[in-house]
Amino acid sequence: MKKSILLSFSLVFISLPVLFAQDSEVLDSEAIIALIDNYSKARELQDTVLLKEILMPNIDQLVSSGEWRMGLQAAIEGMQRSSNTNQGKRTLKVDRIKFLSKEVAVADARYVIESENGNIRKMWSTFLLVLTDQGWKISGIRNMLPAGQ
Template sequence: MKIYLFVISIFLITSSAFCQNPNNTKEESQEIIDLISSYSKARETKDTVLLKEILVKDIDQLVSSGVWRKGIAEAVKGMMESSTENPGDRTLKVESIRFLGQEAALVDCRYEIKNADGTIRKMWSTFVVEAVKGKWKISAIRNMLPTSSN
């Protein structure tokens, strides 16, 4: 009987160590929504100081044209160039947050750019965010341009 209880205990301890954390809070979700809002604001106002605060140093970004930006310097430079070369009102609307544990999450957003001529470029963005010293930061961005208007 003791061996049976020991085996069950070991199984429960090891299996719980690898489970996703379902206990993320509404507060954490709001912090992530606020992070994406800060990213959007930094892009809109071309605030490189704010960008450097909310991005991890080894961030990587894949933009809809297929270009990779690796590292914070390249990402910030590319973001500023893109905002200048492609002016328009950008909006990011968080559609879902999937926590991968206590310190990481996937964030899917609708990403729209309203051009000066009134046309709207509809895309998707996925952000990988991680908790760094208790603060959520962006570690990866994937922008996608769907072939349909979804």
Template structure:
């Protein structure tokens, strides 16, 4: 009886033990994104994205497709120099293979939010979409702090 109870409860305890491997993989994708941008490496940047990925940047420009994303990101990195910091604050899974990661994004004196939509396929996790936002005074708290 005790063994059966332990076996039944084990998944509950494991779920509370800490980040899952999927959460770690999503965080790693955001880290790889920041690193590739800092290196200004078009191949490393492009490898992170799905072919039809898109990005809405804080200026309102909408980049569609991997090639447009890479060109836009490299141009942006050339204009906005400095160390890029992305700190993932929340991850939410919409299914086994789709995740949304919200990160505080800082470069120089610019402080923004970035939302990453990622999808896992046979090749691993890929970024499907990014939304960059400049927060207003009312939106500086994290979603889980309201």
């Protein structure tokens, strides 16, 4: 009887950290999805104030044309230029999130641009994310246009 009770308590104490870690990842996943939604809105509205809040100062971005944008100012200027050049409705839908640690994650998203003339550009975006004192922020972005698209 005592062994059974002791075993039960042991299993509870071993399971608790796992359950809390799972709950934490769910909350972090929700926060990351909201962050990427805010990124999408900021891009659509060309809201530089919001971009500065959600991007790390040392952000780097590799876009599908092969252009590297290094640093916050270069990234924001490039995003504005790209939004003006490639006009259309942008949709980012997070497909998966991988946590590398409690403070670092990678999120892969389907990235679609529907132009006003009906052309649809289907790409992938990978976001490198860091948990800061202010919450999750974007540290890097990699856009890819699959061959044949």
